[in-house]
Amino acid sequence: xxxxxxxxxxxxxxxxxxxxxxxxxxxxxxxxxxxxxxxxxxxxxxxxxxxxxxxxxxxxxxxxxxxxxxxxxxxxxxxxxxxxxxxxxxxxxxxxxxxxxxxxxxxxxxxxxxxxxxxxxxxxxxxxxxxxxxxxxxxxxxxxxxxxxxxxxxxxxxxxxxxxxxxxxxxxxxxxxxxxxxxxxxxxxxxxxxxxxxxxxxxxxxxxxxxxxxxxxxxxxxxxxxxxxxxxxxxxxxxxxxxxxxxxxxxxxxxxxxxxxxxxxxxxxxxxxxxxxxxxxxxxxxxxxxxxxxxxxxxxxxxxxxxxxxxxxxxxxxxxxxxxxxxx
Amino acid sequence: xxxxxxxxxxxxxxxxxxxxxxxxxxxxxxxxxxxxxxxxxxxxxxxxxxxxxxxxxxxxxxxxxxxxxxxxxxxxxxxxxxxxxxxxxxxxxxxxxxxxxxxxxxxxxxxxxxxxxxxxxxxxxxxxxxxxxxxxxxxxxxxxxxxxxxxxxxxxxxxxxxxxxxxxxxxxxxxxxxxxxxxxxxxxxxxxxxxxxxxxxxxxxxxxxxxxxxxxxxxxxxxxxxxxxxxxxxxxxxxxxxxxxxxxxxxxxxxxxxxxxxxxxxxxxxxxxxxxxxxxxxxxxxxxxxxxxxxxxxxxxxxxxxxxxxxxxxxxxxxxxxxxxxxxxxxxx
Amino acid sequence: xxxxxxxxxxxxxxxxxxxxxxxxxxxxxxxxxxxxxxxxxxxxxxxxxxxxxxxxxxxxxxxxxxxxxxxxxxxxxxxxxxxxxxxxxxxxxxxxxxxxxxxxxxxxxxxxxxxxxxxxxxxxxxxxxxxxxxxxxxxxxxxxxxxxxxxxxxxxxxxxxxxxxxxxxxxxxxxxxxxxxxxxxxxxxxxxxxxxxxxxxxxxxxxxxxxxxxxxxxxxxxxxxxxxxxxxxxxxxxxxxxxxxxxxxxxxxxxxxxxxxxxxxxxxxxxxxxxxxxxxxxxxxxxxxxxxxxxxxxxxxxxxxxxxxxxxxxxxxxxxx
Numbered sequence: 001x002x003x004x005x006x007x008x009x010x011x012x013x014x015x016x017x018x019x020x021x022x023x024x025x026x027x028x029x030x031x032x033x034x035x036x037x038x039x040x041x042x043x044x045x046x047x048x049x050x051x052x053x054x055x056x057x058x059x060x061x062x063x064x065x066x067x068x069x070x071x072x073x074x075x076x077x078x079x080x081x082x083x084x085x086x087x088x089x090x091x092x093x094x095x096x097x098x099x100x101x102x103x104x105x106x107x108x109x110x111x112x113x114x115x116x117x118x119x120x121x122x123x124x125x126x127x128x129x130x131x132x133x134x135x136x137x138x139x140x141x142x143x144x145x146x147x148x149x150x151x152x153x154x155x156x157x158x159x160x161x162x163x164x165x166x167x168x169x170x171x172x173x174x175x176x177x178x179x180x181x182x183x184x185x186x187x188x189x190x191x192x193x194x195x196x197x198x199x200x201x202x203x204x205x206x207x208x209x210x211x212x213x214x215x216x217x218x219x220x221x222x223x224x225x226x227x228x229x230x231x232x233x234x235x236x237x238x239x240x241x242x243x244x245x246x247x248x249x250x251x252x253x254x255x256x257x258x259x260x261x262x263x264x265x266x267x268x269x270x271x272x273x274x275x276x277x278x279x280x281x282x283x284x285x286x287x288x289x290x291x292x293x294x295x296x297x298x299x300x301x302x303x304x305x306x307x308x309x310x311x312x313x314x315x316x317x318x319x320x321x322x323x324x325x326x327x328x
Numbered sequence: 329x330x331x332x333x334x335x336x337x338x339x340x341x342x343x344x345x346x347x348x349x350x351x352x353x354x355x356x357x358x359x360x361x362x363x364x365x366x367x368x369x370x371x372x373x374x375x376x377x378x379x380x381x382x383x384x385x386x387x388x389x390x391x392x393x394x395x396x397x398x399x400x401x402x403x404x405x406x407x408x409x410x411x412x413x414x415x416x417x418x419x420x421x422x423x424x425x426x427x428x429x430x431x432x433x434x435x436x437x438x439x440x441x442x443x444x445x446x447x448x449x450x451x452x453x454x455x456x457x458x459x460x461x462x463x464x465x466x467x468x469x470x471x472x473x474x475x476x477x478x479x480x481x482x483x484x485x486x487x488x489x490x491x492x493x494x495x496x497x498x499x500x501x502x503x504x505x506x507x508x509x510x511x512x513x514x515x516x517x518x519x520x521x522x523x524x525x526x527x528x529x530x531x532x533x534x535x536x537x538x539x540x541x542x543x544x545x546x547x548x549x550x551x552x553x554x555x556x557x558x559x560x561x562x563x564x565x566x567x568x569x570x571x572x573x574x575x576x577x578x579x580x581x582x583x584x585x586x587x588x589x590x591x592x593x594x595x596x597x598x599x600x601x602x603x604x605x606x607x608x609x610x611x612x613x614x615x616x617x618x619x620x621x622x623x624x625x626x627x628x629x630x631x632x633x634x635x636x637x638x639x640x641x642x643x644x645x646x647x648x649x650x651x652x653x654x655x656x657x658x659x660x661x
Numbered sequence: 662x663x664x665x666x667x668x669x670x671x672x673x674x675x676x677x678x679x680x681x682x683x684x685x686x687x688x689x690x691x692x693x694x695x696x697x698x699x700x701x702x703x704x705x706x707x708x709x710x711x712x713x714x715x716x717x718x719x720x721x722x723x724x725x726x727x728x729x730x731x732x733x734x735x736x737x738x739x740x741x742x743x744x745x746x747x748x749x750x751x752x753x754x755x756x757x758x759x760x761x762x763x764x765x766x767x768x769x770x771x772x773x774x775x776x777x778x779x780x781x782x783x784x785x786x787x788x789x790x791x792x793x794x795x796x797x798x799x800x801x802x803x804x805x806x807x808x809x810x811x812x813x814x815x816x817x818x819x820x821x822x823x824x825x826x827x828x829x830x831x832x833x834x835x836x837x838x839x840x841x842x843x844x845x846x847x848x849x850x851x852x853x854x855x856x857x858x859x860x861x862x863x864x865x866x867x868x869x870x871x872x873x874x875x876x877x878x879x880x881x882x883x884x885x886x887x888x889x890x891x892x893x894x895x896x897x898x899x900x901x902x903x904x905x906x907x908x909x910x911x912x913x914x915x916x917x918x919x920x921x922x923x924x925x926x927x928x929x930x931x932x933x934x935x936x937x938x939x940x941x942x943x944x945x946x947x948x949x950x951x952x953x954x955x956x957x958x959x960x961x962x963x964x965x966x967x968x969x970x971x972x973x974x975x976x977x978x979x980x981x982x
Binding site for chain 1 (some may be wrong): 812816817819820823824826827828830910914917918921922923924937941944945947949952953956959960963964967968971
């Protein structure tokens with residue numbers, strides 16, 4: 001168990017180091033950071049001073065170590081575009097994205113898992129067919145089209161919900177939240193549905209496939225042959241065995257919610273990380289881009305670690321031969 | 329036709345199982361009739377695909393769609409069970425008829441402790457509190473020969489060896505005291521050295537509890553050792569049924585003879601080992617007449633056109649035109 | 662030495678295989694399930710119509726929307742032909758520049774499909790090649806490729822495409838970037854999709870590699886390249902085809918999304934995603950047709966291709982599920 005965790009942690013560190021290196025390389029090789037920070041009319045002496053102060057005259061391995069040290073201390077540099085420390089920008093934007101992702105993930109799981117289990121158990125009922133048809137449409141609907149449709153229907157035609165922005169935010173000092181006011185929830189509804197819909201259909205289809213797979217296994221047949229009640233066979237034996245993939249999916253899903261939040265935030269002008277990185281890409285704002293890269297990688301690595309640990313709790317087989325599994 | 333008798337525990341009459349497909353309906357079990365008396369061991373033999381397992385699944389109501397019973401009746405202690413509602417047949421499974429599957433490695437749910445699986449089975453079929461259910465579970469583990477059951481009960485299936493797992497499976501099948509066990513190739517997936525142990529365990533337990541067994545196997549040796557009566561199936565049909573000793577010593581149907589060929593008989597030094605030519609037809613390609621006719625050494629025109637029914641020959645029943653007049657041709661005895 | 666001969670043989674083998682599979686197709690489950698399902702038949706017809714509309718756009722589109730000289734601002738903001746104050750010349754209305762929406766969609770479809778096909782072809786070739794190498798050679802190369810694939814699989818395609826696009830954009834000077842943008846986009850989408858191909862091909866290769874005839878070919882000294890081409894490749898064609906179909910849907914979606922975000926195709930060659938982005942700005946003022954029609958075209962196309970892919974997978978290759 002301990003060996004497994006250590007191994008996973010080491011892997012995580014390797015991934016983080018390589019991502020940091022890529023983002024460091026971005027800094028190093030893309031344009032001249034000095035040019036981006038001072039104006040065209042700065043004197044050569046001023047440039048040299050800044051270069052010296054930023055440590056840009058040192059050999060690159062030393063600079064890389066400085067870079068990593070800064071990241072660990074939470075210093076990501078100055079945004080070229082806004083001239084503000086990137087960590088302040090992120091601290092400002094992170095709560096908006098996190099709340100959006102959290103609400104969407106909850107929606108997608110709370111609806112997707114039961115729908116997947118239902119369609120897996122009742123293959124031929126009309127409701128299953130309906131769910132599956134909807135899911136196929138859901139998987140083919142691009143996120144931004146869902147958002148546009150919602151805005152058109154509920155924002156423009158019915159005028160029930162606000163169509164952009166994050167209203168009713170309460171500042172808690174270290175975090176800003178829209179959970180505490182009605183306005184906050186109202187402006188959260190459409191973005192989170194937009195973000196959740198695709199994931200919901202994906203989860204439903206995967207759970208269904210997994211459920212069908214598990215229902216075909218010998219131990220389910222044997223459970224039936226022992227005369228266990230359908231409830232016990234389906235919700236005790238089958239469901240627990242589909243849990244392992246559910247955990248994986250949830251992990252991957254939070255990752256892809258982070259990615260897709262870029263689109264949702266664009267459609268609804270939601271002031272989160274996604275909007276930040278998109279603007280950074282358009283303006284070639286390297287410090288913001290590379291920080292985003294490091295931050296996203298960190299979140300992914302963190303999620304993967306949690307997923308691995310959850311496997312451990314669910315599946316007793318891993319507790320014994322975790323080492324041999326971890327090795328490949 | 330068999331006549332239903334009071335002492336029969338299980339009666340299967342003209343059972344037919346088919347699979348509707350787009351190229352027509354495939355008949356997997358065709359007009360099969362037999363009975364099992366209380367406490368009796370009936371061996372069902374045949375090559376894989378002969379319909380043995382499907383017959384077992386049909387009896388216990390676990391055919392997988394699109395497979396379905398399309399004819400005949402199954403009676404347990406005189407009561408029809410082939411047309412019961414889901415919930416009623418569920419109450420029969422485990423409590424009246426137990427089942428043991430081929431592969432002990434996959435029969436147990438890997439995510440639940442062995443004890444949890446035993447206790448839930450016990451509690452499903454009898455009103456037991458947790459404590460007495462656990463005690464019974466430990467007793468059952470001891471009874472199937474698992475050492476230190478108090479420890480093993482809290483272990484997961486992957487911590488047991490194949491043979492030990494099959495013992496657990498047998499405990500699970502027997503723990504609600506069913507009157508009949510359907511054992512579907514219970515030893516095929518095990519090491520040869522362990523097979524005999526499992527078979528003798530099953531035999532001993534069933535004798536002690538008065539449980540009848542329908543032992544499905546392709547191994548004539550197992551039958552010879554275990555069964556009171558034997559039924560031989562070929563391509564979904566019953567071709568011979570009778571007392572095990574008689575069928576083994578004096579097989580009638582050319583197919584049974586072929587199966588016997590693999591067991592050398594003491595004394596008959598001059599008899600060569602028989603081998604059945606060819607292989608069993610696929611369901612979609614079962615020939616007209618006797619299904620065995622393309623492989624039969626004694627085939628006649630009649631076999632190719634008309635299908636023989638089961639008929640009594642010397643205390644056994646055989647479906648073969650060779651015995652129409654009940655006169656046994658000498659070269660076959 | 663005799664590679665010329667080998668190649669010829671490969672071709673003959675492939676052609677014979679194709680003819681054979683075509684004959685089998687007449688009686689196959691594939692053809693049967695195709696004819697049986699009206700949904701699949703309509704999906705096929707819709708896909709074909711879209712392909713044709715895109716391919717023939719320069720000849721059959723009612724207006725040449727890419728030619729700026731033909732635009733007339735007097736025609737701007739016209740609603741679809743069935744609405745009041747419309748112009749029958751513009752069936753689905755016009756945008757803010759007076760461009761015909763229908764024609765714009767046909768040219769947009771052309772770009773969308775072009776980028777989609779190109780990136781699927783690139784990722785299929787790269788993925789198949791890496792999968793073959795990985796599976797056949799094994800060892801360190803294998804574990805390296807699969808490790809990269811694992812890591813990449815946890816990152817969503819859209820994010821990878823976005824980051825690649827961003828990084829390349831920042832590496833190249835602005836002018837060169839705009840010129841190369843379409844290619845960068847194709848490469849970015851392809852880079853996000855090669856993993857699916859590589860994994861499947863590797864799996865099939867591992868199975869095929871241990872079969873007797875491959876071992877025999879090895880023993881008599883056939884070059885590994887020819888073993889792969891002649892024995893392994895034919896066995897992976899049908900799963901690759903299935904993945905390619907599903908990838909096409911995903912590639913079209915990814916391109917549309919990137920273009921919607923404004924980092925996709927250059928403005929000089931607007932795709933469906935670009936049209937939707939432009940139209941979105943006029944949603945609030947009531948000009949819904951600018952965004953709804955291109956959106957519908959995109960959704961219908963992706964749905965049809967997804968349906969075909971799902972059906973192909975189920976009918977052709979039950980293993981893949």
